[in-house]
Amino acid sequence: xxxxxxxxxxxxxxxxxxxxxxxxxxxxxxxxxxxxxxxxxxxxxxxxxxxxxxxxxxxxxxxxxxxxxxxxxxxxxxxxxxxxxxxxxxxxxxxxxxxxxxxxxxxxxxxxxxxxxxxxxxxxxxxxxxxxxxxxxxxxxxxxxxxxxxxxxxxxxxxxxxxxxxxxxxxxxxxxxxxxxxxxxxxxxxxxxxxxxxxxxxxxxxxxxxxxxxxxxxxxxxxxxxxxxxxxxxxxxxxxxxxxxxxxxxxxxxxxxxxxxxxxxxxxxxxxxxxxxxxxxxxxxxxxxxxxxxxxxxxxxxxxxxxxxxxxxxxxxxxxxxxxxxxxxxxxxxxxxxxxxxxxxxxxxxxxxxxxxxxxxxxxxxxxxxxxxxxxxxxxxxxxxxxxxxxxxxxxxxxxxxxxxxxxxxxxxxxxxxxxxxxxxxxxxxxxxxxxxxxxxxxxxxxxxxxxxxxxxxxxxxxxxxxxxxxxxxxxxxxxxxxxxxxxxxxxxxxxxxxxxxxxxxxxxxxxxxxxxxxxxxxxxxxxxxxxxxxxxxxxxxxxxxxxxxxxxxxxxxxxxxxxxxxxxxxxxxxxxxxxxxxxxxxxxxxxxxxxxxxxxxxxxxxxxxxxxxxxxxxxxxxxxxxxxxxxxxxxxxxxxxxxxxxxxxxxxxxxxxxxxxxxxxxxxxxxxxxxxxxxxxxxxxxxxxxxxxxxxxxxxxxxxxxxxxxxxxxxxxxxxxxxxxxxxxxxxxxxxxxxxxxxxxxxxxxxxxxxxxxxxxxxxxxxxxxxxxxxxxxxxxxxxxxxxxxxxxxxxxxxxxxxxxxxxxxxxxxxxxxxxxxxxxxxxxxxxxxxxxxxxxxxxxxxxxxxxxxxxxxxxxxxxxxxxxxxxxxxxxxxxxxxxxx
Amino acid sequence: xxxxxxxxxxxxxxxxxxxxxxxxxxxxxxxxxxxxxxxxxxxxxxxxxxxxxxxxxxxxxxxxxxxxxxxxxxxxxxxxxxxxxxxxxxxxxxxxxxxxxxxxxxxx
Numbered sequence: 001x002x003x004x005x006x007x008x009x010x011x012x013x014x015x016x017x018x019x020x021x022x023x024x025x026x027x028x029x030x031x032x033x034x035x036x037x038x039x040x041x042x043x044x045x046x047x048x049x050x051x052x053x054x055x056x057x058x059x060x061x062x063x064x065x066x067x068x069x070x071x072x073x074x075x076x077x078x079x080x081x082x083x084x085x086x087x088x089x090x091x092x093x094x095x096x097x098x099x100x101x102x103x104x105x106x107x108x109x110x111x112x113x114x115x116x117x118x119x120x121x122x123x124x125x126x127x128x129x130x131x132x133x134x135x136x137x138x139x140x141x142x143x144x145x146x147x148x149x150x151x152x153x154x155x156x157x158x159x160x161x162x163x164x165x166x167x168x169x170x171x172x173x174x175x176x177x178x179x180x181x182x183x184x185x186x187x188x189x190x191x192x193x194x195x196x197x198x199x200x201x202x203x204x205x206x207x208x209x210x211x212x213x214x215x216x217x218x219x220x221x222x223x224x225x226x227x228x229x230x231x232x233x234x235x236x237x238x239x240x241x242x243x244x245x246x247x248x249x250x251x252x253x254x255x256x257x258x259x260x261x262x263x264x265x266x267x268x269x270x271x272x273x274x275x276x277x278x279x280x281x282x283x284x285x286x287x288x289x290x291x292x293x294x295x296x297x298x299x300x301x302x303x304x305x306x307x308x309x310x311x312x313x314x315x316x317x318x319x320x321x322x323x324x325x326x327x328x329x330x331x332x333x334x335x336x337x338x339x340x341x342x343x344x345x346x347x348x349x350x351x352x353x354x355x356x357x358x359x360x361x362x363x364x365x366x367x368x369x370x371x372x373x374x375x376x377x378x379x380x381x382x383x384x385x386x387x388x389x390x391x392x393x394x395x396x397x398x399x400x401x402x403x404x405x406x407x408x409x410x411x412x413x414x415x416x417x418x419x420x421x422x423x424x425x426x427x428x429x430x431x432x433x434x435x436x437x438x439x440x441x442x443x444x445x446x447x448x449x450x451x452x453x454x455x456x457x458x459x460x461x462x463x464x465x466x467x468x469x470x471x472x473x474x475x476x477x478x479x480x481x482x483x484x485x486x487x488x489x490x491x492x493x494x495x496x497x498x499x500x501x502x503x504x505x506x507x508x509x510x511x512x513x514x515x516x517x518x519x520x521x522x523x524x525x526x527x528x529x530x531x532x533x534x535x536x537x538x539x540x541x542x543x544x545x546x547x548x549x550x551x552x553x554x555x556x557x558x559x560x561x562x563x564x565x566x567x568x569x570x571x572x573x574x575x576x577x578x579x580x581x582x583x584x585x586x587x588x589x590x591x592x593x594x595x596x597x598x599x600x601x602x603x604x605x606x607x608x609x610x611x612x613x614x615x616x617x618x619x620x621x622x623x624x625x626x627x628x629x630x631x632x633x634x635x636x637x638x639x640x641x642x643x644x645x646x647x648x649x650x651x652x653x654x655x656x657x658x659x660x661x662x663x664x665x666x667x668x669x670x671x672x673x674x675x676x677x678x679x680x681x682x683x684x685x686x687x688x689x690x691x692x693x694x695x696x697x698x699x700x701x702x703x704x705x706x707x708x709x710x711x712x713x714x715x716x717x718x719x720x721x722x723x724x725x726x727x728x729x730x731x732x733x734x735x736x737x738x739x740x741x742x743x744x745x746x747x748x749x750x751x752x753x754x755x756x757x758x759x760x761x762x763x764x765x766x767x768x769x770x771x772x773x774x775x776x777x778x779x780x781x782x783x784x785x786x787x788x789x790x791x792x793x794x795x796x797x798x799x800x801x802x803x804x805x806x807x808x809x810x811x812x813x814x815x816x817x818x819x820x821x822x823x824x825x826x827x828x829x830x831x832x833x834x835x836x837x838x839x840x841x842x843x844x845x846x847x848x849x850x851x852x853x854x855x856x857x858x859x860x861x862x863x864x865x866x867x868x869x870x871x872x873x874x875x876x877x878x879x880x881x882x883x884x885x886x887x
Numbered sequence: 888x889x890x891x892x893x894x895x896x897x898x899x900x901x902x903x904x905x906x907x908x909x910x911x912x913x914x915x916x917x918x919x920x921x922x923x924x925x926x927x928x929x930x931x932x933x934x935x936x937x938x939x940x941x942x943x944x945x946x947x948x949x950x951x952x953x954x955x956x957x958x959x960x961x962x963x964x965x966x967x968x969x970x971x972x973x974x975x976x977x978x979x980x981x982x983x984x985x986x987x988x989x990x991x992x993x994x995x
Contacts, residue, residue, distance in 0.1 A: 010946065010969070017944050032936075035913060035962045039932060042914040065932050 032072065040065055090406035097407060104379060105411070108372045112415025112461065114771065115368035117422030120446065120454045122361045124427045125434075126354050127453070128444035130347055135269045137209020138303075142342035143310055145175075145300040145317065147335050158297035159282065159289035161324060161332070162201070165300070168320045171313040172302040176204040177282060179289075179298035180274040183710065185545050185740055186241075188254035194543060194740040195237070195255070196275050199282035199298065205232075205264075207303050208272065215249050215264025222263075223283035230281060231260035235268040237277035255280070257545050271440070273299070273346075292331040301342065314339040333599055353761045356838055360514065360768045363507050365461065367775045370500045370507075372411065373465035374779055377497050378786050380404070380469050401470045408466030416458040420446065423454070434760055468496060494787075498819055501779050505823020506830055508769070508776040509860050513831040515769035516852040517842055518762040521683075524844035525755055530579065531677035533617030536570075537714060537747035538721035539578060542732055543740055544708040549701030552708050555735060556696075559713070560609065562731045568719040569728075573612040574696055575712050579677050580754045586689065591648060592658035592667060603644050603690040604679055607699060607707060613639070613674060615716045623655040623672035626695045636698055639672040644690035668694075681754050683843045714747075721746045761841065773863060776823075780867040784816045788871045795875050796883020805876035812875045816868030817861075824857050898930065898938050899947075900981060903966060903974040906948060910965040912955070913939060939964060947973050 021028055040061050047057035065071075098105040133139050145165070147157040157165075162177045169175065179199040186193045202223035205212060213235060222230045231253055233242075242248055253260045255278065266279070282289070282298060289297060304313055317337035325332045340348075380387070387400060424446050431444045542559075546552050556574055563572045588600035610626035612618075621642060630637050638659065645654045658667040679688050699707055713732070717724050725744050732739050745753075752759075788795070795808055835847040845852070905911065905919050916939075917930050942948045947970030953963040966974070 013946055014944055017946065021944070031962065034960070035936070036932075038912070038959065038961050039914045041959075046918075067933070071933050071936060 029072075036065075036068060036071070090403050091410060093403065094407035094410045098410065101379070104375055105414075108375055108411050109414045109418060111368045111371055111775065112412060112458075113418035113422060115365035116412075116416050116419030116454060116458055116461065117426060118361045118419075118768070118771075119358075119365050119457055120419060120423035120450060121426035121430055122354075122358050123453050124423065124446050124450040125430060125441070125444045126358050127450055128440050130351055130354060131449075132440070132443070134342065134346075135210075135267075135271075136342075139342060141173075141304045142208065143302055143304060143313065143339045144342055144345040145302060146338045146340065146345075147321075148338050156297045156299050157337075158292050158331075159286065160292045161321075161335070162298065162300050164324055165317060165320055165337075166201075168323075169313075169316060171305055171308045171316045173305040174203050174207040175300065175302035176207040177201045177298040177300045178204055178272065179282060180272075180276065182276075182280075183543070184255040184278055184280075185257075185543055186253065186255060187257065187545065190241075192740055193241075194541075194742045195277040197255075197278045197280060198272075198274070198276040199280055199285060201282050204279070204301075205266070207301060209303070210267065210270055212264035213267045214246075215262070217264065218281050223281040225283060225286050227281065227284060229255075229258055229260040229284055230263045231255065232264040232266060232279040233262060234266050234275075234277050234279070235270065238265050241277075253278075257547070272301075292328055310339050310341065330600075350757075352837075353757070353841060356514075356841070357761060357764055357768075359837075360511055360765055363511055364768045364772050364775075365457070366464075367504050367507050367772050367779075369461055369465040370504045371775050371779045371782075373469055374497055374500050374782055376404075376408070376465065376469040377472070377500075378782065380472065381786075404470035405462070405466050408462045408470070412458045412462035412466075415461075416454060419458075420451070420454060423450075430764070433763075434757075472496065497783055497786075501776075501783050501819050502823040502826065504772075504776040504779045505820055505860065505864065506827035508772040509824055509827025509856060510831040510834055511765070511769040511772045512856045512860065513827075513852060514835060514838060515762070515766040516856050517835060517838065517845055517847065517849060518758075518765055520845040520849065520852060521841065521843040522755070522758055522762045525683045525758060528678065528682040530682060530751065531618060531675045532579065532747075534747040534751050536717050536719075536721050537616070538717060538724055538728065539715075539743070539745055539747060539750065540713050540725070540728065540732075540741055541743040542574075542708075542711050542713050543742070544705075544711065544736075546708075547705050549704040552704045553697075553701065556609075556708070556711070559732060559735055560611075562735065563713070563715060563728055566724065566727050566731065568717050568724060570716045570718055571611050571615045572716075573609045573615040573714045575606050575608040575612050575714065576696075576707055576710065577606045578712050578750065579679055580681065580750050587661055589659045589661050590663075592660065601648050601690075603640070603692045605692055605694060607694045607696045609696040612693070612696075612714070615714050616677075617716070618677060619675040621673045621675060622653075623670070625672050625674070626693075626697070628697075630695050630698060632698055632700065634698075636666055636668040637671045637695060638668050639674055639693045640670055641674055641676045641691040641693075643676045643687065644692055645673045647690050682751070683755070683758065758841075758843075773860070776860075777863045777867040780816055780820065780864050781870065783819070784812060784868050784871040785874070787815060788812060788875045791875075792878055792883045795878050796880040799878065800880035800884060808876045808878075809872045812872035813865065813868045816872075817864060820861060820864035820868075823864075824860055827860075828853060828857060896977065897981075898934060899942060900974065900977040901928070901930075902935070902938060902942070903947065903970055903977070906964055906966045907971070907974060910951070910953070910963040912953075912961040912963050914961075916964070942970070946970070 043061035043064060044057050047060050048054065052060060134142075136142060145157060145162075147155055147161065156179075157177075159177065162175075166175050177200065182197040182199055184195045184197045186195050200218070202218045202220045205217040212232065215232070218230060218232070221227060233248070238244060238248060242251075245251075248262050248265065251262045253262060260278075260280065302313075304310065314337060317339065321332070321335055321337050325335060390400060391397075427444055427446055431441050434441055544552055544555060546555070560572045560574065563569060586602050587605050588602040590596050590600060606612075608626075610628065610630070613620060613625045622645075623639075625639055626637065640654060648654075649657065654670045654673060657670045659670065660667050674693075676688065677691065678684060679691065713728070715721065715724060715728055729741050729744065732741050795803075795811075798811075799805075799808065831853070832848055839847045901920055902916060905916050905923075911919065913932075913935060917932065917935055921929055939948065939950075943950055943964075947967060948964045949967050950962050950964055952960060955961050
């Protein structure tokens with residue numbers, strides 16, 4: 001090892017000295033001349049001393065010294081960086097060759113630029129999202145904890161369970177809970193503002209190993225109900241709102257009408273899940289999370305102690321969970337814990353689509369390589385005579401390979417340079433197109449690691465498309481190559497080119513099938529009935545900070561009336577949650593007159609105003625919806641959805657049945673059954689959660705101020721809904737100028753957002769597949785046109801002997817289609833194998849969907865036919881006389 | 888090919904050995920080798936200088952301009968530490984080689 005290092009060092013030093021000598025070339029040459037002169041003079045002196053005559057001494061010395069020019073030449077070559085000089089020579093020659101054939105160079109460079117650029121762009125995103133370590137201390141020791149029931153999927157643990165885990169575990173160095181997507185109203189100095197926030201337990205930052213930029217993490221005593229409220233600000237918010245005021249610590253902030261003391265600022269690169277302007281101790285609101293069966297609670301992140309494994313942690317946590325199950329059978333029945341590495345739980349969802357895109361874009365590059373290789377092969381055929389001459393003049397094989405590879409390097413370098421430019425633009429474009437919620441996407445940029453990747457990819461590309469043609473060209477048949485006008489193409493070369501085209505077609509088919517399946521899935525998703533009418537529906541979030549329930553109730557009553565009077569408005573409603581929103585409650589309930597089961601029935605609950613169903617366009621199936629007669633003083637009523645009816649009242653009429661949330665709470669009567677609404681996304685697999693609606697107008701005046709922290713105002717319009725946005729917003733402000741309105745979106749935007757991820761991968765894969773198709777057809781076209789030129793004489797002969805143009809057409813197209821069919825056949829087999837990897841991205845279509853396979857195969861065949869048709873037409877135009885006369 | 892290599896290696900060794908005591912200029916090196924071998928080995932300038940430049944690049948010797956006894960500017964070559972190591976190695980392997988050849992010559 002040591003020796004090896006020494007050798008390496010020696011070699012590097014030598015390289016360095018050579019480089020120096022190359023740079024100081026002039027000086028070295030002068031010195032050498034001086035040295036030679038000195039030597040000669042010494043020789044002459046010696047000759048004189050030994051008694052020679054002056055002139056003879058001179059000549060003898062010169063004779064002895066030999067050919068000075070040759071000596072200089074040899075010495076010069078010795079120091080000059082021989083290889084670099086030849087490289088420069090090769091480069092110069094290569095550049096000249098490319099300039100001589102600008103069409104070829106342009107197409108090759110453009111093809112490579114697209115391939116390399118797309119790869120770089122996708123990789124920069126993969127790098128930012130998947131590969132870069134999280135900015136926490138030793139992120140590999142961090143895990144996320146989820147609860148699960150039996151074998152079901154995980155969900156965020158309830159807060160009381162987290163508190164018990166924290167107290168009882170011995171496997172974590174530290175553990176913290178974090179609830180994201182909270183919002184706060186900032187009032188007081190300056191404009192009122194709605195802030196994104198998160199609730200965390202004490203030691204949240206220290207668990208992640210993040211040091212606040214200024215200030216400190218929350219103390220344990222700050223993380224409890226009666227504590228003095230403290231807040232940690234995000235770097236961005238601190239700069240934006242407070243101009244990075246250095247004296248921010250200790251300042252008071254009014255959040256939701258409560259005064260918080262600033263105790264710290266997070267570092268500029270800090271992030272954890274959703275963006276948050278402010279971070280607040282969760283313990284302050286412990287009351288809100290006291291229910292053990294609540295779902296969702298808060299996420300839990302923990303740092304493994306010492307060398308505890310993830311497995312050990314899970315085992316211990318499950319022991320604790322089993323104890324809690326005995327202690328609290330009602331809420332914790334069957335609840336177990338799942339421990340996942342932080343990285344996996346953050347990027348698990350996006351990992352597969354991103355890797356698939358990376359794979360797809362790599363295939364495109366491969367096709368691009370095949371195309372350029374094909375172009376080079378055509379050119380090397382044209383340059384056969386040049387190569388033969390070079391070999392005949394004594395160039396060795398390696399020299400010729402090097403020359404050709406240098407040309408490839410030149411092409412690749414140009415392609416890569418252009419590709420990086422494309423990637424710079426493409427990365428931000430893709431990052432912009434990508435849906436929200438992909439972690440760390442904003443950090444995607446073309447940086448050093450990405451450029452390293454590009455370099456590696458380019459090198460590989462250059463070798464890939466350059467080596468085969470170079471190896472072939474370096475083995476020219478001298479006699480054949482030098483013979484004037486020899487046109488018989490070497491079979492080998494033709495075979496290699498055919499194989500390349502077959503490969504291109506096969507890869508293209510695979511990509512097209514993948515894209516086709518995603519397009520099909522996307523269409524099916526869009527066809528899913530969400531259960532409501534999304535057209536002409538405007539939504540916005542209104543948040544009210546008012547502890548007086550009666551005032552709040554009046555405000556919303558007035559607001560709905562005012563908005564309803566706006567021209568173009570059909571109906572107005574409020575609700576505390578929206579479909580495809582993230583914050584939905586799942587309270588449990590019991591059904592009057594039935595025994596209480598182990599697992600209480602539950603459903604997704606929305607509190608809505610009476611006009612909600614009409615405004616959303618949710619169809620009433622049985623009974624009635626809320627009316628103005630349902631008030632705080634009358635019987636509590638709810639409307640359930642068909643899923644809940646089916647699940648809990650399979651063979652009876654649910655109308656008139658009574659429910660309660662707990663033994664001591666008032667009974668609620670079911671008055672209606674409505675259509676089920678897709679709660680989270682259109683592409684849900686399996687049945688969604690049952691839903692029920694409580695009446696917003698029956699929420700008790702004590703509870704109302706808490707409920708209205710996030711209320712959605714829905715407006716169904718007769719006109720384009722976004723055109724009403726400012727008018728509706730104006731009504732809100734007119735009623736109360738301190739009101740903050742946010743998230744103004746049309747329901748169609750919300751729907752589009754929910755399928756944005758799917759749309760994105762579909763679009764990108766389609767773009768790649770179409771690019772592949774274009775490249776492959778170019779490849780077929782190129783091969784066939786070349787074949788036609790090669791066979792001009794043969795075709796002329798055939799036509800002279802009586803072949804009709806139809807026969808010629810058949811001949812050429814037959815040759816091309818043979819390749820296309822071979823490619824399609826191989827591609828079909830490959831796609832059946834490869835589409836399995838995108839199985840769980842598909843919706844309503846099987847990975848081996850025969851319609852898609854057949855359609856794509858047909859499409860590719862038609863395109864191939866077209867690509868053959870043009871050269872074939874040209875072949876029929878061959879004039880036999882001309883063809884026979886040319887050489 | 889191999890013949891040239893051996894010769895070149897030997898030349899390197901002789902030059903290095905010659906330089907092992909004092910720095911010398913090219914002419915002096917050639918002269919010294921000729922004198923020491925009783926004119927048996929005569930190194931042409933055509934091979935001496937390329938060899939010197941090559942060894943300089945390899946870092947075995949270092950060149951410096953100096954003044955001769957008769958007050959003339961000349962390029963002096965000096966053995967470096969790497970060069971000394973290289974010389975030792977070559978001398979050792981050369982000794983092994985001649986020993987081996989001698990054995991064959993004795994028995995045959």
